Amino acid sequence: MDLEYSAEHVAFREAVLEFLKGWPLTGDEAKLPMEEQEKIFRKRGIDAGYVYRSVPKKYGGSEQPQDAIKDKIIVEEFYAAGAPRDLMSQGAGMLVPTLLEFGTDEQKDRYIQPALHAEENWCQGYSEPGSGSDLASLQCQARLEGNEWVINGQKIWTSSAQRAHMMFGLFRTEPDAKKHEGISYLLVPMDAPGLEVRPLREMGGGYEFNEVFFTDCRIPAENIVASRGQGWQVSRATLVHERNLIGNPNMMREAFSDLLNLARSRTIGGKPAIEDTGIRRRIAEIEGYVQTSELSNMRQFTAGNRGEMLKVMRPMMMNKVFSTDTMQLIMKCAYDLLGGDGILAPTEEDLDKWGRETTPTGWVLSYIFSMGPAIAGGATNIQRNIIGERGYGLPRDMRKSS
Amino acid sequence: MDFGLSEEQEMLQETIRGFAQNECPTTRLRELFDEGVGHDPALWSALAEMGVAGLTIPEEHGGAGMEMLDLALVAEVMGEFAIPGPFLGHSLAIQGVLLTGSAAQQAAILPPLASGEQVATIALQESDTAWQATDWTVKLDGDRISGVKTIVTHAALADHFLVGVRGGDLVWVDAKADGVSIEDVNGIDRTRPVYRVTFNGAPATRLEGGSGTAGDLLDAAAVLLSADAFGAASKLIDLDVAYALEREQFGQPIAQFQAIKHTIAQLGTDIEPTRALFWYAAHALDELPDEAPRAASVAKAHITDRAMNAARESVELHGGYGFTWECEVQMWFKRIMLDRAQLGTPDQHRERTAILGGY
Numbered sequence: 051m052d053l054e055y056s057a058e059h060v061a062f063r064e065a066v067l068e069f070l071k072g073w074p075l076t077g078d079e080a081k082l083p084m085e086e087q088e089k090i091f092r093k094r095g096i097d098a099g100y101v102y103r104s105v106p107k108k109y110g111g112s113e114q115p116q117d118a119i120k121d122k123i124i125v126e127e128f129y130a131a132g133a134p135r136d137l138m139s140q141g142a143g144m145l146v147p148t149l150l151e152f153g154t155d156e157q158k159d160r161y162i163q164p165a166l167h168a169e170e171n172w173c174q175g176y177s178e179p180g181s182g183s184d185l186a187s188l189q190c191q192a193r194l195e196g197n198e199w200v201i202n203g204q205k206i207w208t209s210s211a212q213r214a215h216m217m218f219g220l221f222r223t224e225p226d227a228k229k230h231e232g233i234s235y236l237l238v239p240m241d242a243p244g245l246e247v248r249p250l251r252e253m254g255g256g257y258e259f260n261e262v263f264f265t266d267c268r269i270p271a272e273n274i275v276a277s278r279g280q281g282w283q284v285s286r287a288t289l290v291h292e293r294n295l296i297g298n299p300n301m302m303r304e305a306f307s308d309l310l311n312l313a314r315s316r317t318i319g320g321k322p323a324i325e326d327t328g329i330r331r332r333i334a335e336i337e338g339y340v341q342t343s344e345l346s347n348m349r350q351f352t353a354g355n356r357g358e359m360l361k362v363m364r365p366m367m368m369n370k371v372f373s374t375d376t377m378q379l380i381m382k383c384a385y386d387l388l389g390g391d392g393i394l395a396p397t398e399e400d401l402d403k404w405g406r407e408t409t410p411t412g413w414v415l416s417y418i419f420s421m422g423p424a425i426a427g428g429a430t431n432i433q434r435n436i437i438g439e440r441g442y443g444l445p446r447d448m449r450k451s452s
Numbered sequence: 453m454d455f456g457l458s459e460e461q462e463m464l465q466e467t468i469r470g471f472a473q474n475e476c477p478t479t480r481l482r483e484l485f486d487e488g489v490g491h492d493p494a495l496w497s498a499l500a501e502m503g504v505a506g507l508t509i510p511e512e513h514g515g516a517g518m519e520m521l522d523l524a525l526v527a528e529v530m531g532e533f534a535i536p537g538p539f540l541g542h543s544l545a546i547q548g549v550l551l552t553g554s555a556a557q558q559a560a561i562l563p564p565l566a567s568g569e570q571v572a573t574i575a576l577q578e579s580d581t582a583w584q585a586t587d588w589t590v591k592l593d594g595d596r597i598s599g600v601k602t603i604v605t606h607a608a609l610a611d612h613f614l615v616g617v618r619g620g621d622l623v624w625v626d627a628k629a630d631g632v633s634i635e636d637v638n639g640i641d642r643t644r645p646v647y648r649v650t651f652n653g654a655p656a657t658r659l660e661g662g663s664g665t666a667g668d669l670l671d672a673a674a675v676l677l678s679a680d681a682f683g684a685a686s687k688l689i690d691l692d693v694a695y696a697l698e699r700e701q702f703g704q705p706i707a708q709f710q711a712i713k714h715t716i717a718q719l720g721t722d723i724e725p726t727r728a729l730f731w732y733a734a735h736a737l738d739e740l741p742d743e744a745p746r747a748a749s750v751a752k753a754h755i756t757d758r759a760m761n762a763a764r765e766s767v768e769l770h771g772g773y774g775f776t777w778e779c780e781v782q783m784w785f786k787r788i789m790l791d792r793a794q795l796g797t798p799d800q801h802r803e804r805t806a807i808l809g810g811y
Binding site: 059327330348349356365368 | 453454455456457458521689693696697705707708710712713714716717718720721724725726727728729731732735739740747750753754757798799802803805806809811
């Protein structure tokens with residue numbers, strides 16, 4: 051155990067910090083819309099070798115030798131500076147790794163670069179009204195007719211479909227095959243005829259997710275990743291990327307700091323809430339979870355760096371449940387601190403900022419949002435099955451279908 | 453930048469674990485538990501033979517020259533097998549001498565402790581609320597001490613006490629000297645009996661000239677108690693899994709029911725990630741002195757609290773059998789009770805976490 055960084059990594063961090071002096075942008079560049087500014091800086095990050103390090107240069111990445119410690123330094127420092135780094139979008143975060151692993155050369159050439167630069171936005175077409183946790187039961191059908199897939203059916207809970215240019219999704223292409231073997235992974239242009247997006251309003255008041263309907267929707271036959279019937283395996287690989295996005299200790303530490311500040315600004319009995327014994331202990335208890343998460347991540351990081359991932363399979367399986375539960379503890383405590391202000395509805399501005407504003411109504415929205423991650427990307431109760439079965443060798447659930 | 457154990461550290465744990473599997477399996481533990489003495493001379497000698505009695509004592513004084521992290525890793529295995537014996541108090545008394553004793557004092561005191569021929573223990577806590585160095589009231593007057601200490605583990609076995617006195621100093625006391633009397637307080641953990649010790653003008657030597665403080669010793673205690681509780685809770689989850697696979701109701705193993713499977717998954721999620729918490733707190737005592745007090749309090753509060761919860765859930769998961777004296781769960785349950793209550797409860801350590809964190 052040695053928590054010191056090597057001379058090479060100390061120098062690397064200094065170089066990153068030097069580079070980050072370029073953010074925020076200044077002069078005329080600072081007058082551009084924020085989205086443009088982020089694109090400019092992200093491009094500089096790629097040229098400097100800090101962004102999209104595992105993506106080959108020919109697809110728009112910076113193709114750097116693998117070094118988990120450098121990755122960690124970049125994440126920490128870019129996060130602290132609030133600077134744009136690798137996009138965590140569905141496209142850059144989930145589709146790109148999938149294509150790198152399973153895509154044809156044509157697909158990589160066509161789709162990766164625009165996804166990395168947010169020139170083409172992607173949404174994920176997995177869940178259906180009748181297929182949630184039991185995703186492999188999905189029924190939305192794609193039938194090959196000549197040079198085209200003809201799609202009929204429905205997807206649901208499709209986040210950001212209203213802004214997406216493309217969807218990657220799972221469709222039943224082999225109706226006679228076994229459940230998991232009849233699914234293919236298809237790439238669907240959102241402007242394809244016969245595709246309709248209808249917004250769903252969430253309980254927080256916003257419209258982030260949608261229903262997507264397909265009525266004889268036609269897409270080119272080559273828009274399939276891997277072979278017919280391999281979609282399930284392809285999606286399993288992608289889901290790993292999604293779970294990695296959800297267990298983020300930096301986000302948790304930031305939410306914890308916000309909670310601490312909230313406890314300093316609210317009052318109980320005329321005194322700052324943070325001086326109340328019960329609140330102090332409760333927040334210190336939450337910090338126990340936050341610190342556990344950070345250190346358990348560090349342990350897994352080291353195991354990965356040493357090539358000993360097998361030693362940390364159990365804590366890895368637990369990351370998602372642990373981090374979503376901890377975020378919920380933070381938000382429940384914050385909500386209690388709001389007292390009577392907890393009756394307020396989130397404002398339009400809160401919705402635009404995803405509740406990141408630390409106003410009472412912003413906290414109300416965060417309180418509501420904190421339930422989302424426990425459902426998305428494998429609900430907590432399904433995660434508990436996985437931990438019990440794969441982590442502790444308990445018997446699998448009895449399933450009725452094949 | 454590496455937050456993991458060395459091969460030597462993994463081997464150390466495996467060696468002690470292998471020894472414990474052979475020499476202190478649950479059947480032997482049960483015998484010792486029912487005897488209620490909390491000690492087995494043969495077991496202690498064998499552990500001392502392996503170097504466990506003097507793990508952190510420098511080699512020139514007969515020890516193994518290891519660090520707090522190594523000691524905490526051994527404490528984890530001690531908790532996992534609920535090994536009866538003076539390891540906890542003995543190890544901490546040694547830490548106190550290493551932290552606060554002069555070179556001459558260390559040379560005089562440590563060799564017989566390293567070999568395990570002599571046993572020492574700590575006498576720090578004075579009541580359920582008075583455990584920190586600033587709370588101590590036992591008075592050192594010249595070279596004599598007077599006052600009362602409680603939750604002194606294995607006092608009847610000890611040759612020496614490391615005693616905390618008013619002002620935060622540590623003194624070394626011959627347990628068999630005049631002016632020392634001990635009383636069994638009938639502690640609940642039968643693997644580590646506890647005593648009240650009264651000093652009435654007992655001869656004492658002030659430890660002075662070391663580079664550490666009594667506060668550092670309390671942090672070391674918090675780390676070892678956390679590691680012990682982690683090991684005990686991990687063992688309970690193993691027992692839960694084995695029982696859930698074996699016990700049948702409604703014609704199937706109860707592990708088949710999600711209510712049981714999810715309970716076990718939740719206990720695992722509560723406990724397994726906290727391994728990193730005690731590793732870090734132990735490592736901080738070795739290498740990161742500024743971080744150590746807070747890391748120790750976070751580990752003590754969080755791990756012992758979650759472990760106690762896991763113990764309660766484990767009793768429930770074993771059904772009516774879980775509530776019996778016969779069921780093995782109670783041995784670890786009670787082990788965790790001592791880990792949790794000694795030298796600062798979770799609430800007390802959370803208050804300290806808040807103060808040190810500038811809440």
